[in-house]
Structure formats: C-alpha cells, structure tokens
Amino acid sequence: MATVSALFLAAVLWVAGVAKLVDRKRTVDGFGDLGLPAPQLLGWIVPVLELAVGALLIASPGWGGVAAFGMLASFTVVLVVTIRSGRLVPCRCFGGTSDDPVTWGQVARNGWLLCHAVIASLGSTLQRPSLVEIVVAAATIAVGPIAISWVEKRFTVTV
Numbered sequence: 001m002a003t004v005s006a007l008f009l010a011a012v013l014w015v016a017g018v019a020k021l022v023d024r025k026r027t028v029d030g031f032g033d034l035g036l037p038a039p040q041l042l043g044w045i046v047p048v049l050e051l052a053v054g055a056l057l058i059a060s061p062g063w064g065g066v067a068a069f070g071m072l073a074s075f076t077v078v079l080v081v082t083i084r085s086g087r088l089v090p091c092r093c094f095g096g097t098s099d100d101p102v103t104w105g106q107v108a109r110n111g112w113l114l115c116h117a118v119i120a121s122l123g124s125t126l127q128r129p130s131l132v133e134i135v136v137a138a139a140t141i142a143v144g145p146i147a148i149s150w151v152e153k154r155f156t157v158t159v
Contacts, residue, residue, distance in 0.1 A: 001122075002119055002120055002122045002123025003027075003061065003128070004134060004138075005060070005117075005119035005120040005123075005124060005140075006057045006058065006064060006065065006120035007115045008116055009054075009057055009064075009065075009068055010054040010055070010057040010058055011054070012054075012062070012113060013050040013051070013053055013054035013057070013068065014050070014051060015049050016047070016093060016094050016095070017046075017047040017048070017049075017050030017051040017054065017095045018047070018051070019095030019096070019097055020046060020047035020050070020092070020094075020095040021047045021095075022095060022096075023095045023096030025096075026092060026095060026096030027043045027046075027047070027092055027096065028040055028042075028043035030089075030091075030092025030096075031043060031046075031092070033051050033089045033092075034078060034082055036068035036078070036088055040074055049071060050071070051101055053067045053068050057120055061121070061123040062120075062121050062122070062123055063121075063125070064120060064121075065117045065118065065120030065121025065122070068083075068113075068116075068117040069114060069117035069118060069121065072110050072113050072114050073114065073159050074113070075110060076107060076110040076114070079091075079102050079106050079107050080107060083102055083103065083104065083107070088101040088102075089101060089102050091103075091106050093106060115117045116140075
C-alpha cells in the first residue's frame with residue numbers, strides 16, 4: 001500500500017507543481033492573495049519543492065512521505081487560517097486551474113493527501129504491491145473525492 005500511496009502522491013505533487021509553473025502569474029497572485037510574504041519567490045520555490053518531493057517519493061518513499069507530510073501540513077495551516085479569516089481567496093493549489101475560493105473541501109482534500117503521505121512514509125522502497133494492497137489503495141483513492149465533496153457541501157458557506 002505504501003508504494004501505491006507514494007506513486008499517487010507523487011503524481012498529485014507533479015501535477016500541482018507543473019500547473020503552478022505553467023501559470024506563474026496566477027500562482028504568484030495566489031500567494032499574494034493569501035497574504036504570504038515574498039509571493040514572487042514562493043512562486044518558484046513551492047512548485048520546485050512539489051516536483052522535488054514528488055521525485056523523492058519515487059526514489060525513497062519513506063523520506064518522501066515525511067517530506068510530503070511536512071509540506072502538506074504547512075499548506076493546510078495556510079488554508080485553515082485563510083478560511084478562518086473570512087477572506088474569499090481563490091485556491092491556487094493547482095496553479096491557475098480554478099478561481100473557486102479556499103474552502104473546507106480543500107482542507108479535507110489535504111487531510112486525505114496527508115493520510116497518503118503517512119502511508120507512503122511506511123515504505124522504504126517501491127515494491128510491487130499485492131492485489132489486496134492495490135484494492136485497498138484504489139478504494140482509498142476513490143473514496144477520497146466522495147468524502148471531500150461531502151465536506152464541501154456540508155461546511156461551505158456561500159456569500
């Protein structure tokens with residue numbers, strides 16, 4: 001299961017990193033909208049880190065899982081602070097792919113990804129997963145978006 005979680009999380013981080021690099025203006029604007037310092041610098045550092053951690057998840061899933069956990073936990077803190085501030089700021093988690101504001105749905109998504117980071121951290125190398133591990137991982141990956149959608153509908157306040 002650690003292998004499947006590491007591969008899945010690596011793919012998510014690579015998509016996020018590439019999306020941020022492709023649409024740098026909206027990425028930098030997003031960091032500025034969040035009130036983070038040095039948005040221009042973060043516009044380079046964050047996507048490069050996402051790509052690097054994605055690669056680390058493949059090279060060394062255990063350490064990659066730990067690095068992904070730290071990075072995702074930091075992102076989640078920023079999301080929660082933004083929501084609690086009451087500001088409607090667009091989510092730029094995947095670059096400029098959405099103008100929707102940050103919501104509890106993104107926090108739930110990050111919780112789901114954090115679970116995969118913990119699972120990935122339990123593996124020291126990529127190994128061929130058993131059929132049971134594939135089924136459990138596929139179910140976990142499939143159920144995540146359903147749970148996120150439920151959280152989004154249940155806890156999002158529209159203005």
